[in-house]
Amino acid sequence: MSETMKFLTLGIAGVALVALCYRFRIIGVRGGGVDRDENPIAYWIAMTVLAAGSLAALALALFK
Known part of the structure; x- marks a missing residue:
């Protein structure tokens, strides 16, 4: 590479x-973040995809 x-x-x-x-909401951005109560399944799917993608890119x- x-x-x-x-x-x-x-x-x-x-x-x-x-x-x-x-x-x-680990970093302090006012009003930021996804409401887990609104749609918890979509929230966790999005977080899993985002975490996996960022870790894969880092690895x-x-x-390589």
Whole structure:
């Protein structure tokens, strides 16, 4: 993997991890996040996909 692709993948993984923190309200963004009570199944599916995607991109960038 070229260096450009490695940094691009790391950037995508970083953005995905920030989005994950925002959705779980780990970082203090007022009014941010998904209401778990509104649609809990869609919430957890979205969080699982986001977490898996960000971890896969990070693993690809670091170990490829």
